[in-house]
Amino acid sequence: MRTISLYVEKESFIHGLDPVTKLWLTASLLIIPFIVGNIESTLVCLGINLALLSVARVIRRIFSILAMSLVLIITLFIIQGMFYGGNRTEAFALGSLVFYREGLRYATLLTLRFFNIISASMVLILTTRPSDLIESLVRRGLSPRIGYVLASVLQIIPMMISNTSTIMDAQRSRGMETEGRLVTRMKAYLPLMAPLVMSSLVATQERAMALEVRAFGARNPKTFLHEEIISRHALPIRVLTSLGLVAAVIWRVIL
Amino acid sequence: MKPEVMVQDLSYRYDDGEEKALDGVSFEVYPGEFLGVVGPNKAGKSTLCQALVGLVPHFFHGNMDGRVVAGGIDTRETTVDELSKTVGLVFQNPFTQVTGAKLTVYEEIAFGLENIGLPRDEITRRVDEMIALFGLEHVRHHNPFELSGGQMQRMAIASIMALRPRIVALDEPTSQLDPQGSAEVFQAVAALRNQGLTVIMAEQKVEKIARYADRVLLMHKGKVAACDRPEVVFSRDNLLDLGIRPPAYTSVARELDLRRPDGTLPVTLDDAVALLRNSSVNS
Numbered sequence: 001m002r003t004i005s006l007y008v009e010k011e012s013f014i015h016g017l018d019p020v021t022k023l024w025l026t027a028s029l030l031i032i033p034f035i036v037g038n039i040e041s042t043l044v045c046l047g048i049n050l051a052l053l054s055v056a057r058v059i060r061r062i063f064s065i066l067a068m069s070l071v072l073i074i075t076l077f078i079i080q081g082m083f084y085g086g087n088r089t090e091a092f093a094l095g096s097l098v099f100y101r102e103g104l105r106y107a108t109l110l111t112l113r114f115f116n117i118i119s120a121s122m123v124l125i126l127t128t129r130p131s132d133l134i135e136s137l138v139r140r141g142l143s144p145r146i147g148y149v150l151a152s153v154l155q156i157i158p159m160m161i162s163n164t165s166t167i168m169d170a171q172r173s174r175g176m177e178t179e180g181r182l183v184t185r186m187k188a189y190l191p192l193m194a195p196l197v198m199s200s201l202v203a204t205q206e207r208a209m210a211l212e213v214r215a216f217g218a219r220n221p222k223t224f225l226h227e228e229i230i231s232r233h234a235l236p237i238r239v240l241t242s243l244g245l246v247a248a249v250i251w252r253v254i255l
Numbered sequence: 256m257k258p259e260v261m262v263q264d265l266s267y268r269y270d271d272g273e274e275k276a277l278d279g280v281s282f283e284v285y286p287g288e289f290l291g292v293v294g295p296n297k298a299g300k301s302t303l304c305q306a307l308v309g310l311v312p313h314f315f316h317g318n319m320d321g322r323v324v325a326g327g328i329d330t331r332e333t334t335v336d337e338l339s340k341t342v343g344l345v346f347q348n349p350f351t352q353v354t355g356a357k358l359t360v361y362e363e364i365a366f367g368l369e370n371i372g373l374p375r376d377e378i379t380r381r382v383d384e385m386i387a388l389f390g391l392e393h394v395r396h397h398n399p400f401e402l403s404g405g406q407m408q409r410m411a412i413a414s415i416m417a418l419r420p421r422i423v424a425l426d427e428p429t430s431q432l433d434p435q436g437s438a439e440v441f442q443a444v445a446a447l448r449n450q451g452l453t454v455i456m457a458e459q460k461v462e463k464i465a466r467y468a469d470r471v472l473l474m475h476k477g478k479v480a481a482c483d484r485p486e487v488v489f490s491r492d493n494l495l496d497l498g499i500r501p502p503a504y505t506s507v508a509r510e511l512d513l514r515r516p517d518g519t520l521p522v523t524l525d526d527a528v529a530l531l532r533n534s535s536v537n538s
C-alpha cells in the first residue's frame with residue numbers, strides 16, 4: 001500500500017531517534033545559518049547535515065534532488081554574478097560579460113543555503129515515518145483530530161488517486177476519450193469526477209460515523225499502543241542543538 | 256428476564272427527511288439473543304442500527320421521540336463514545352470503516368482502545384485476543400487497505416469487539432462482499448454468539464437470518480411489521496407486499512403445504528428436510 005512518504009527504512013542511530021528530537025535537530029540546523037548569516041556557518045551546518053545523512057545511509061537520495069536543481073543554480077550564478085546590486089570588484093569576464101566577486105559570493109551563499117534547507121529537511125523526512133512524527137506530536141499536545149486528519153490524508157489521497165484511475169479505466173472501456181486535446185479531456189473528466197466526488201462524500205460521512213463508534217470523540221486522555229522510545233542519544237543531541245542555537249543568537253547580537 | 260435492549264415507541268425524522276425514517280418502533284431483545292432485522296430498502300434498518308449506538312440522535316441531529324435503552328443505558332443521556340463500551344455497530348461498507356490513519360491491522364484494531372485510554376498492556380492483550388478470535392494472524396502486520404473484503408470486515412468486527420461491548424449491531428455487513436467474504440463474516444458472527452453477546456443484525460439474505468436468528472424483526476416504511484420467531488414471520492402470507500421474499504425453502508414448503516404441527520412453514524433446509532422425512536414416514 002502506498003502512502004505519501006519518502007521514508008527509507010534503514011537501521012541507524014538517526015532512524016532510532018524519536019521524531020521530536022529529529023524535528024528539533026532539523027529545525028536548528030536549518031535556521032542557524034540564517035541567524036548567523038555568513039557562508040561559513042552555512043557550510044558547517046550543511047556539512048553536519050550531509051554527515052547525518054550518510055550516517056543514516058540515505059545520502060544518495062538527495063543527490064538526485066540537488067542534481068535537478070542544477071539549472072536553477074547556474075542561472076542564479078549568472079544573474080547574481082552580473083547584476084547583483086553590490087557588485088564592485090570584477091572577478092572575470094567572458095567576452096563582454098563581466099562577472100563580479102560580490103555577486104558570485106552572494107550566489108554561493110544562496111546556493112549553500114538552498115542545499116542546507118534541502119539536506120536538513122531530508123534528515124527528518126528520509127528517516128522518519130510520517131505517522132510516527134504525527135503520533136509524537138499528538139503525545140505532546142497536538143489535537144488528535146488534527147493528527148488523524150494529517151495521518152489519514154497521507155493514506156487516503158493515494159487511495160483516491162488509484163480509485164480515479166480505476167474509474168478512468170472503466171470509462172475508457174466504455175469508449176470514453178480520456179486522452180488527447182484539453183477540451184476532450186475536460187469532457188471526459190466531468191463524468192469521471194461526479195462518481196468520485198459523490199462516493200467520497202458519502203464515504204466521508206460513513207467514516208466519520210465509524211470513527212465515532214470507536215470512541216474517537218472521547219474526552220479522556222488518549223493512550224498509545226506503541227511506547228515512545230527515546231534513545232540515549234536524544235538528550236545530548238537536544239542539548240547540543242540548543243547550545244548551537246544560543247551560540248548563533250549570541251554571535252548575531254554581539255557582531 | 257430483563258431485556259438487554261429496549262426500544263420504546265421510537266420515532267425519528269432526519270433533518271432533511273420528508274417522512275419519518277422510524278415511526279413508533281418498539282421491541283425488546285434479551286441477553287444472548289440474536290435478532291435479525293429484515294425489510295426492503297429504506298425500511299429504516301440502518302437508522303435503527305444507528306439509534307442503538309446513539310449516532311441517532313447524537314451524530315444526526317434530527318427529531319427523535321421515544322427511548323432506546325441498551326445495556327441499561329439510555330442512549331439519549333450519554334455520548335457515542337461512552338456507549339461504544341456497551342453497544343457496538345458494524346457498518347455495511349468494510350472500506351469506510353478503515354480509519355486510514357493506521358498502517359497495520361494490529362494498529363487499526365487498537366485504535367478504539369487508544370481512544371478510550373486503556374493502558375498499553377491491556378491494549379495488546381485485547382488486540383491479540385481479537386486477532387486470534389477472528390483469524391487475522393496471518394495479516395496482522397498488513398496494511399488495512401490491502402485486505403480482502405471479508406478480511407476487512409472481520410477486522411472491522413474485531414475493532415468493535417475489542418471495546419468489549421455486550422451488544423453488537425451489524426448493518427448488512429455482508430452486502431458488499433463476495434460469497435467467500437460473506438461466509439467469513441457469518442463465521443465471525445457465529446463467534447460473537449458463542450461469546451454470549453446480544454446480536455442485532457440487519458440482513459437482506461433471509462436464508463441466513465432464518466438459520467441464525469432467534470427472532471426476526473420485520474420492518475416496513477419505518478414501522479415494525481412483525482417481530483417473532485423466524486418461522487412465524489416467514490410464514491406470513493403478505494411477505495411480498497411488505498417488500499421481502501421468504502427463504503426459498505419456505506416458498507417450496509408452502510407450495511407442498513408442508514407445515515409443522517404448529518401450522519408454521521419450515522424456514523431452513525434442515526427444517527424442511529426433517530418435515531419431509533416425517534411426512535413420508537407417516538404416509
Ligand SMILES: Nc1ncnc2c1ncn2[C@@H]1O[C@H](COP(=O)(O)OP(=O)(O)OP(=O)(O)O)[C@@H](O)[C@H]1O
Nearest residue numbers: 269271272276294295296297298299300301302303
Ligand atoms: N443521512 C440521511 N439523511 C436524510 N435521510 C436519510 C438519511 N439516511 C437515511 N435517510 C432516509 O431514512 C429512511 C430510512 O433509511 P434507512 O437507510 O434507515 O433504510 P434501510 O432499511 O437501511 O435501507 P437500505 O436497505 O437501503 O439500507 C429513508 O427514507 C432514507 O431516505
Ligand SMILES: [Mg+2]
Nearest residue numbers: 300301302426
Ligand atoms: Mg441500510
